[in-house]
Amino acid sequence: MLFKTANKKTLMAAMLTTCLTAGASFHVAAMESIHFLIPGGAGGGWDGTARGTGEALSKAGLVDGISYENMSGGGGGKAIASLVEMADQKHDTLMVNSTPIVIRSLSKVFPQSFRDLTPIAATIGDFGAFVVRKDSKYNSFKHVVAEFNDNPRAIKIGGGSARGSMDHLVAAMAFKASGGDARQVRYVAYDAGGKAMAGLLSGETTILSTGFSEALALAESGEVRILVMTGEERNEAAPDVPTLKELGYDASFVNWRGFFAAPGISDEVKAEFVSTLEQMYDTEAWETVRARNGWVEIFTPDEQFVAFLEQQEKEVGALMRELGFLK
Amino acid sequence: MLDGIFTGLSTAIMPFNLMMVVVGCFAGTFIGMLPGLGPISAVALMIPITYGLDPSSGIILMAGVYYGAVFGGSTSSILINAPGCASTVVTAFDGYPLAQKNQAGKALALAAYSSFTGGTIGALALLFAAPALAKVSLSFQSTDYFALMVLGLTAVAAFSGKGQVIKALIMTVFGLMIATVGTDTTSGATRFTFGSLDLIDGISFLLLAMATFALTEVVMTVLKGEHREEEEQVDMSKLGSMKLSKEEIKEVAPTIARSSVFGFLVGVLPGAGATIASFLAYGLERNLASVKEKLKFGKGALRGLAAPESANNAASTGSFVPLLTLGIPGSGTTAIMLGALIAYGIQPGPRLFLDNPDVFWSVIISMYFGNLVLLILNLPLIPYISKLLLIPRPILIPMILFFSITGVYLVSFNTFDIHMMVVITVIAIFLKLLQFPMAPMLLGYILGGLMETNLSRALVISDGSLAFLWERPLTLAIISIALIVLVVPPALELLRNRKNARGPEVAVNEGEG
Numbered sequence: 001m002l003f004k005t006a007n008k009k010t011l012m013a014a015m016l017t018t019c020l021t022a023g024a025s026f027h028v029a030a031m032e033s034i035h036f037l038i039p040g041g042a043g044g045g046w047d048g049t050a051r052g053t054g055e056a057l058s059k060a061g062l063v064d065g066i067s068y069e070n071m072s073g074g075g076g077g078k079a080i081a082s083l084v085e086m087a088d089q090k091h092d093t094l095m096v097n098s099t100p101i102v103i104r105s106l107s108k109v110f111p112q113s114f115r116d117l118t119p120i121a122a123t124i125g126d127f128g129a130f131v132v133r134k135d136s137k138y139n140s141f142k143h144v145v146a147e148f149n150d151n152p153r154a155i156k157i158g159g160g161s162a163r164g165s166m167d168h169l170v171a172a173m174a175f176k177a178s179g180g181d182a183r184q185v186r187y188v189a190y191d192a193g194g195k196a197m198a199g200l201l202s203g204e205t206t207i208l209s210t211g212f213s214e215a216l217a218l219a220e221s222g223e224v225r226i227l228v229m230t231g232e233e234r235n236e237a238a239p240d241v242p243t244l245k246e247l248g249y250d251a252s253f254v255n256w257r258g259f260f261a262a263p264g265i266s267d268e269v270k271a272e273f274v275s276t277l278e279q280m281y282d283t284e285a286w287e288t289v290r291a292r293n294g295w296v297e298i299f300t301p302d303e304q305f306v307a308f309l310e311q312q313e314k315e316v317g318a319l320m321r322e323l324g325f326l327k
Numbered sequence: 328m329l330d331g332i333f334t335g336l337s338t339a340i341m342p343f344n345l346m347m348v349v350v351g352c353f354a355g356t357f358i359g360m361l362p363g364l365g366p367i368s369a370v371a372l373m374i375p376i377t378y379g380l381d382p383s384s385g386i387i388l389m390a391g392v393y394y395g396a397v398f399g400g401s402t403s404s405i406l407i408n409a410p411g412c413a414s415t416v417v418t419a420f421d422g423y424p425l426a427q428k429n430q431a432g433k434a435l436a437l438a439a440y441s442s443f444t445g446g447t448i449g450a451l452a453l454l455f456a457a458p459a460l461a462k463v464s465l466s467f468q469s470t471d472y473f474a475l476m477v478l479g480l481t482a483v484a485a486f487s488g489k490g491q492v493i494k495a496l497i498m499t500v501f502g503l504m505i506a507t508v509g510t511d512t513t514s515g516a517t518r519f520t521f522g523s524l525d526l527i528d529g530i531s532f533l534l535l536a537m538a539t540f541a542l543t544e545v546v547m548t549v550l551k552g553e554h555r556e557e558e559e560q561v562d563m564s565k566l567g568s569m570k571l572s573k574e575e576i577k578e579v580a581p582t583i584a585r586s587s588v589f590g591f592l593v594g595v596l597p598g599a600g601a602t603i604a605s606f607l608a609y610g611l612e613r614n615l616a617s618v619k620e621k622l623k624f625g626k627g628a629l630r631g632l633a634a635p636e637s638a639n640n641a642a643s644t645g646s647f648v649p650l651l652t653l654g655i656p657g658s659g660t661t662a663i664m665l666g667a668l669i670a671y672g673i674q675p676g677p678r679l680f681l682d683n684p685d686v687f688w689s690v691i692i693s694m695y696f697g698n699l700v701l702l703i704l705n706l707p708l709i710p711y712i713s714k715l716l717l718i719p720r721p722i723l724i725p726m727i728l729f730f731s732i733t734g735v736y737l738v739s740f741n742t743f744d745i746h747m748m749v750v751i752t753v754i755a756i757f758l759k760l761l762q763f764p765m766a767p768m769l770l771g772y773i774l775g776g777l778m779e780t781n782l783s784r785a786l787v788i789s790d791g792s793l794a795f796l797w798e799r800p801l802t803l804a805i806i807s808i809a810l811i812v813l814v815v816p817p818a819l820e821l822l823r824n825r826k827n828a829r830g831p832e833v834a835v836n837e838g839e840g
Contacts (some may be wrong), residue, residue: 198467198655217654223677
């Protein structure tokens with residue numbers, strides 16, 4: 001619902017257009033420099049994405065000079081503001097961000113939105129997943145839904161972020177799609193994913209709303225089972241886990257991570273960013289980084305990325321309005 | 328299991344891995360000593376280096392850096408009142424007064440012995456009981472954490488001198504208020520941010536501790552200025568002996584043992600960690616002390632230094648229990664290490680010690696070596712490190728300012744934090760001149776903040792009913808202990824006062840608290 005994996009045709013088309021726009025310089029020169037702006041501190045998800053991408057670009061020889069800058073504050077708002085204010089001097093800057101930029105601009109955490117920036121591409125993604133304890137009485141998500149429709153208060157859903165943020169919204173979306181009332185979802189907020197997991201294992205919550213790749217790691221440890229995930233189709237990493245759509249609930253979600261450039265950069269610069277990122281996927285250096293982090297590729301460049309963001313904003317916005325987070 | 332331990336032992340004593348232990352401990356100690364730069368920054372710095380190593384060596388290195396940083400953090404707490412990291416903030420409460428009394432050498436040595444014992448007891452407990460403890464750690468629910476924080480807050484009295492109880496309470500509430508700034512996870516609402524982007528994530532504990540301890544201390548020194556010149560000369564000439572007398576050893580030995588075990592257990596809980604452990608251990612020790620000894624706390628009590636130092640090291644070792652056996656990180660530092668393990672293709676969890684016994688056991692065994700290395704590394708260095716105090720003030724003070732501010736900045740990369748530090752420092756100086764104690768504010772901030780989030784979470788889960796307070800045995804037990812700690816000592820005192828007719832407020836009473 002929120003994102004459609006680019007099918008082969010559109011990908012080909014995208015590649016063709018980028019090849020054409022990048023023109024002659026395409027196969028010749030590496031980009032001179034990219035400055036990665038990371039809206040959070042060291043060691044976080046954004047930090048890992050930017051540094052991993054930078055490492056791949058530099059090792060593959062696609063970019064000569066790579067630099068990084070961490071700038072936290074305001075859930076990423078600080079970095080966005082700086083990119084907008086100093087756009088003239090930041091032509092070589094790429095800011096990393098992810099789904100929360102949509103959520104936080106909707107809830108007015110910061111005044112800007114992706115429209116104030118130049119979206120370059122979504123590069124990697126992760127689906128949502130719902131997880132239960134291995135000895136839980138629930139064997140399928142349908143079972144949970146049945147119980148939820150019976151007595152919504154009985155299902156306690158844990159998540160590693162505040163109420164109204166991603167884990168909560170994904171849970172609300174899933175239960176809404178299954179015919180329930182999103183406002184009835186009882187979301188128990190923890191301040192980190194690990195603590196939410198501990199809460200699930202301690203038995204105080206019934207299911208955990210988390211990212212698919214994190215869920216995979218948890219399931220591998222044998223303490224939990226994944227009931228369902230939010231992809232469009234099953235994932236090869238866990239072919240037994242059904243999607244919401246398969247169960248008949250029309251909902252899908254991907255938490256993308258991607259890059260934005262300063263507003264007002266020229267089309268040539270934009271095309272250069274897009275093609276540089278695109279070329280990265282075929283390199284060995286990228287494969288090393290990707291495999292190390294277990295990232296799923298979802299290359300969605302330029303206009304497709306904008307269209308995707310608009311779509312996500314519409315859907316998330318509707319959901320947040322329904323939940324009472326927006327007026 | 329024995330097989331596994333031997334595999335681990337043989338991996339751990341490979342020369343390269345032993346070298347990793349030494350390198351890790353050394354780097355950790357050094358980074359930890361710099362005010363503000365704690366284990367998180369230290370471990371994050373190691374990530375790129377570990378890519379080239381095999382899993383055991385990489386994790387051994389990171390673990391070494393981690394407990395090395397906790398070990399080293401105490402040094403700057405003691406010498407310059409600038410906590411090296413969050414978990415050594417409490418160390419400054421009694422460590423710095425000791426250094427002011429020209430006993431810096433003794434304080435550092437005691438911190439080293441306590442850390443060593445805490446770390447070693449932790450490593451042994453990890454070796455023998457990790458899988459069993461994992462189960463215990465999971466039995467803790469939000470209600471139990473709430474009760475634990477209430478118990479911790481009963482130690483407020485521990486942080487106040489004689490006749491300062493009211494002031495200590497005011498400061499605790501102040502700390503609680505600061506903890507509410509930012510996004511409330513349960514409701515998703517932002518509180519007291521006044522529309523500022525920078526306050527959305529709240530005010531960090533380290534920033535608060537640096538501003539109220541390091542910066543305030545430095546500025547006060549400058550303000551007092553000239554007539555401290557003479558004292559300074561005394562400071563310079565005497566660093567004090569590093570030796571502890573027999574009586575002193577007798578005094579602190581039970582403290583260290585208690586706090587190590589206690590700290591380890593708190594560290595095992597994914598929702599607590601080394602900082603909480605150090606606060607709780609300090610409070611526990613103060614509650615166990617006799618009335619006479621209680622008054623020494625905060626003024627350079629040896630027990631008050633030994634307790635948090637043993638506890639924080641034992642707790643950082645303890646935090647490996649949920650990390651390795653369940654794959655659950657209890658802190659930012661262990662979260663980074665979890666990321667590193669997964670990057671190696673190793674999934675921590677109940678099967679780790681079956682699937683990768685070499686990694687599991689070698690890391691644990693290396694911790695034992697690591698603590699030994701830290702002791703050997705640090706003890707001979709104490710005389711040199713404490714020479715830091717010999718640096719003339721005009722040079723030392725700007726250095727402390729520089730490191731404190733950059734330390735906080737390097738955690739957040741947000742210049743607003745520096746402004747915030749200045750504002751808090753000004754407020755703290757004002758409060759200090761009015762003789763308000765700072766420690767209760769930090770206690771209120773860290774325990775109070777956790778108390779609130781756990782309570783609101785428990786209430787969401789129970790649908791607003793407070794019945795868990797008496798229906799959950801574990802919660803009830805902890806709350807009962809808190810009540811006893813709160814009610815019994817004043818009651819005893821009241822009785823005694825009545826017996827003694829009316830004496831001046833008792834400073835010499837011997838009753839146990």
